[in-house]
Every structure is written in structure tokens, then in C-alpha cells.
Amino acid sequence: MIGTLDAKIPSGPLDRKWQSHRDHSRLVSPNNRRKVEIIVVGSGLAGGSAAATLGELGYRVKCFCFQDSPRRAHSIAAQGGINAAKNYQNDGDSVYRLFYDTIKGGDFRSREANVYRLAEVSNLIIDQCVEQGVPFAREYGGLLANRSFGGAQVSRTFYARGQTGQQLLLGCYQALCRQIAAGTVQMFPQTEMLDIVVVDGHAKGIITRNLLTGKIDKYAADAVVLATGGYGNAFYLSTNARGCNVTATYRAYKKGALFANPCFTQIHPTCIPQSGDYQSKLTLMSESLRNDGRVWVPKRKEDCRKPPDQIPEQDRDYYLERKYPSFGNLAPRDISSRAAKEVCDEGRGVGPGGRGVYLDFADAIKRLGEDTIRERYGNLFEIYHKITGENAYKVPMRIYPAVHYTMGGLWVDYNLMSNVPGLHVIGEANFSDHGANRLGASALMQGLADGYFILPYTLPNYLAGQMGKRPSTDHAEFKKAETDVRAKIDSILRVNGNRSLDSIHRELGTLLWNKCGMARNAEGLREALSKIPELRDEFWRTVRVPGKGQDFNQSLERAGRVADFLEFAELMCIDALERDESCGGHFREEHQTPDGEALRDDDNFATVFAWEFQGNGQVAAPKLHREPLHFETVHLTQRSYK
């Protein structure tokens, strides 16, 4: 059904592709725009900015989110900042450098043309957000301030205290509110998308459940945009919000959209370690802490239970400084995370369960004084204190890696359209820009690039040929999709077993974390692939979901999402097994350099893996499609941060 994957990358030199593509894309005239209905699912940075911008252009937009307000989408929790190639610091930054850093940081597993475009529009995002009144940090002369972030050698990160995601999202939410008031966008909060409707091969609508009443509704549109975020919660414990889920993208996958690189997940090195089984989520400590904190563990296992102040300097192993002398504590996320896992696997981890390493500010406090450290990181030290009850000015913080972001997502072409015509996917929900590892402060950039400055140009290219083709919700495909959604809800409620949803989800998460987490190997992945179907079976035999479908029922909402994670987890492991190389966050233990770094196999795997759902509603081995990555501008090198 699907031929070769065509990413539709425009021809011409890299730095002219986007301009020439825009010059030749089709347009929809203003009087026709008001006849066009667009569905946007998700209201975070990508969905919110897309809905607001398309509304402003005069399209009729319906925007859906499961939260009680679009302002609560999980983009709000991003702390560090947003990158742009403004070169305000005169330190040699450029569009090309931001492009190159992103390609290299992604370990050469993303598309050159997409990433170059992202770097190009990064500057427009800053202009747009400033104009909206986003209170970015300023210098005394009134100019915008920057900081260096995530191991970059230039200062290109714009920030609003430790709440950059919140401020960017509020800017975008306010733009959305303006369109809601103007009547161009109709907002549907507390409404969850449960299926995509495909009519004559085109995505033409969705089926939703109103979370307050349980009512199932059908909505038809000329195009559907998914901006539903990542799937980090497959691991149960992650830094994602509790509600983040794979349901929208997974159900689109079951309707024919290809899922690309699902095994590419980002494990963030600096999170507060898990303290017990009851724990419901993990909290990130901004990466910026590594600018002044030193990471260490005891050299000897025997010392791990001693209080840190009783371990003398010569008995400490500052392992990042030792292994990566030039980047030291600022080594990229995937590398720092793996190094922490390694020392804990050796039995040298600290804190409960031995899964933690110290992030020590004693030297920085000695050098700069406690006041300076408080000024730089005060709010983070407070969060740490609230959660752990410990004072990090006196004792070193304990940190451990945690699932944070997913680079994989639905496959899209250069127009951000999936292989299902009409179905567009933006933000974390697509796979396009970060390759096998995302750099710090690039997620916010991508979400807003897609929503404000890319989709509004590429969507009309599709819409122009679709005028008047919007089906009615009475179409048989809508009825069938609605029936399927109802049947799925009923079957979950019918199980009426004796096991709690969380206990099953937790078991899945532990399995994925151990077998498809920071390090993977063929044997472990095969083991996971045999266990996941058993667990899925267990879910469908024993899960207990109380209440009714036609009601506000939080257990039912979550059960539907966990059911999808239980299928999707298998796809992650299949992908991880098939990608028989190491790259970025995907570390296959069989493929490493003599000193333990990821060893890519560019001859065989410089390619996107895009999986097609097979089977008739049931899970079956998916079919693999490949999109080879062509590097015309950059040379593939081994990433070195030593």
C-alpha cells in the first residue's frame, strides 16, 4: 500500500530550499479559508501556536485538549530555554552552526533539510514571542539576555527564569484566547481524541470523548493536525505530566500513519532519583545546574553508604571530568546519562536503592559564595528541598537519569504531513528534527517553529487541492470509527478484574526501563518482546476499571491510554531490536567503541525506520519502511566530547 517513502525535500542548495518551497507552494485565498475546517488536537506549544496562527489566517479551527484549559499543556513545564541563531552575543553563532549542532547532537539521524529550516525560522520565533509580551530575561541596557545551555559553545539560549516553557506557552495560549474570542477557533477542553477518521485515503475527521460527560462525538474537517506530544509515559515514571500519552498518535498509526524511530527516547541526566514504589512521576532538575555542580560517586563500593562529607576528596570519582576532560560535567544528555548508569551498575551509586549520583556544589559555593549560587539556582534548590527534604547548599544533591522526551513519532514529510494525506503532525508528536538525541532548549524551538512558521505555509499546499471535499459525519467511515471507539470503551469496562491499572502500568514501565532504556541489547529486547504480550493479556483479563462510560471517569480515561501503551511498547522494542547499531540515546550494548561510546553503523542505518501497522485491529508484526538519509552538506563523524 505504501511505495517508497518520499520526504518531498525540495531540490536546490540547502539554504534556499525553504524559501523556494514557499515560493512554489499552493495557497488558499482568503474567501476560501473561511470555508475550510481544520482540526488541531493538542494545545501545547505546537498545537496552540498552530491553532492560533491558522485562526488568524481565517481558517475555521477546532482545537481539542484533554486538560481543563489549553494553558495546562505539558509544554508549560519546560524550564531551561529556547535556542535561536540570533548571534546577539557576537560569539560566532549562525543559522548554519545551530543547524550543524542539532544534526550532530542528533547523532546524524535526522534530515538535513528539516533541521536547516528549523534553524532558519528560530529567529522569527524570538521576534514573535517578544512581540506577544513574553518576559524574556533582559540585560541592564534593555536588550535580550542569553545563556549557554546543554554543552553548546555559543550562548544562543533565550530564557525566562527557570520557566521558559511556561512563558512561551502562555504567550501562545493568549494568542489562542484572542482567536477564541474572535470566533475563528473553537476550543474543546477536556475532550480526548480517540480515533482518526480516514475517508477515501484522506484524514478527514476525528472521534472524541468528552471527559466530563463521557459523550462520544464525531467531527469532520478538511485536514487534521496532531500536536499531542510524546510517549515518555510508556515508562510509567518519567518527567512527563501524568496525562501525557501515546493514544492519539498510536491510534493514527493503527489507521495507517507510519510511526518513525519509536525507540529513540531521551533520558535526561539530572532528575531527582526515585524514592519509593508509590512514586507517580519524576522531577527534572534543570541541566543548567551542571554549569556549576560537579558530578561524582565514591571510588569504592564500600563508601556508598557513608555520608558524603565523610568521603575524602581522593576517594571520589568525578567520572564525567575523568572521561570527558574537555566537556566534563557538561557532556550531552545521552552521554551523561549512560555514564551515571554505568557507575551505578558497578555498585557505586548512592542513595536509596543505589540508583543515584552526587551533584555537588561545594566547590562552586567556595569559589563564588552561597549567595551567587542562590541567585543562579535558588528556585531549583527549593524544588529539591521540597521533594527530598534535603538542603543542597549543605549536602550534595542526588540525581539520576529519567525519561524526559521522545524523539520518535509519526513519520512526516517536509510538509509535516504523514503518509496519510491530510494528517499533519507537529511538535514532539512527529519524528522529524532531533534524530537520535535532542539538544537542550531545542524542543520549545521545534514546537513553535512548526506551529507559527512552518505548518501555516505547508498546510495550504494540501488544502488547495481539497476544496469542497470535506465529508459529512454521516459518512460510513465516521459511523464505523465511532462504533469501534464505543466497543473499545465497553470492552475495558467489561473486564472487571482484580488488578489496579497503575500496577500493570508500573510493571510495563519497569520492563521497558530495564530492557529498552538507557542501554539495550538483543537478548533483553527479545525478552521484553515475549513479556509485553503477556502483560497485555494480563491487562485484558484482570484490570479493574470502575464506573461507567457515560460519566466523568478518570480511571477509564487512563485505562484507554495504558491499553495503547501496552501495544505501543512492543513497537518500541521491535524498533530497538531492528536498529542494530548504537546512535544517540539508542545505545545497543553490542555496538560500542573500546572506550564505551556509541558506535554508529552509517552504511546500514543512516536511515529512518518507519513502521506500518499490520493486522486487522489486532497487534501483528509491523512492516518496516526505510527512508534513507542523504547528507549533502555535513560529514558524518563520530561525536566526540572528550
Next chain:
Amino acid sequence: MNFRLKIWRQQDRQSKGRLVKYEATDISPNASLLEMLDIVNERLLLRGDQPIAFDSDCREGICGTCALTINGEAHGPDHPGAACELYMRKFRDGATIIVEPFRVRSFPIVKDLVVDRGALDRIVQAGGFVSARAGSAPEANSILVPKHDADIAMEAAACIGCGACAAACPNASAMLFTAAKVSHLAFLPQGQPERTSRVLKMVTAMDAEGFGNCTNTYECEAVCPAEISASFIAKLNREYVRANWQTRSGD
């Protein structure tokens, strides 16, 4: 640790609610209050009872979803912080903990501890924005903002939109919420062109939603998880007077 809980249960908006007693036994002091409720819910579920409905999402104090009144205080006793940032070690072993929803007429109860705060969205929709079309923004550094102004704007903009200010206020006033947005944009040059109409529309919307007036009790500031200062309410009042004067003199 062990706790006695009294939790507000209410089937839906129309039904009558009541406090129901539960025991929470064997809880780690390092569990958060919401994790304690998760544990209680898991136990309720397995013995065939309906779990307690409560809202949360980020569980790190930034999304503003959780909306609990704990022992009579919005977000509980550990200020500043949202209910999701409250840990059980803050309570005495054996303590009785009363958990209710935010009690504001303009936030109708959906179920148990879940309330509908759509009223806050509607206040922002009335004018809490800068009309900035994507594509027409000038170069970012062409708009200079003195650091002091940017810092104050950021302090106001930090509001997480949880509604605790209204829940804590004896008049159920949403003045702190509205003031935060009005002030954020009024302190910045980008907010100037719509400064007058914004404050008038937002205050009108706030009144239409049925929120009460401010009588300077400062309860809002005391419970605000984002530490928004009540001095922004004074700023809102000044902005409102200024806007009224300006529109009248313009008539």
C-alpha cells in the same frame, strides 16, 4: 505514617456532597499528598469502591491543574507551593487531614475534588493578550525593555492560573489572577497599544463570571503558589481608574 482523612465526595454538580472518612495507613513520609491519594484510591478500587476524583497533571507545581483545599487552606499548609508539592512529612503521624475542592461559586464542582475553572479562561479571552500576528513582529532587540520592568512583568506573568487566590478569598475574588495578567502586559512596551481596553474588558469579564471584589484581606497572596504579590492588585486598580478616566475624557 498513618493518617485519618476526611474527603469531600460529590457525585456531580447537582448532587449534595459530604465529607467521608478514610484511613490512609502505612504511607511513606516522602510520598506527596497526591501520591497518598493515589494509594488510597488503589485500595478503594480493589475493594470495589469508587476512587476519589481529583485533578493533577504535571505534579511539579507549574501546570496549575491541582485545586485542593487542605485543612481549610488552598493548596494546604506548605506555602508557597501547589497541592502537588506538598509532602506527607509536613504532617504529624496520626493527623487528621481534611481535603476539599476549591470553594468558589464561579468554579462549579464537576465531581468530588474536581472543579470547573473555565471562568479564568474567559477572563483572558476578554483581553489578556497582545494582538500580535505571526509574521509581522519586528526584530526582537528593536524593542528595548529595561531590566527592572522585564523583571516585574515576569513576577506577574509567573501566575499558574490555579485559582487558589479566589478559593482563599472570603469574597471569592479573582482580582489577583486578573491583576497578574493586566500588570504583566501593562509593564511592557508591547502591551501599551491595548492597555486601556484590556483592563476594562478583563474586569468586566471577571465581574460577569460572578467573582467578588477585593477587600484587602491578602489571603490570596498568602496561598499563591507562584508568590504573586498583592501589590499587583493595587496596580490593577490604578490601571482601571486610568482606563476609565481615559475613555471618559476621550468621549
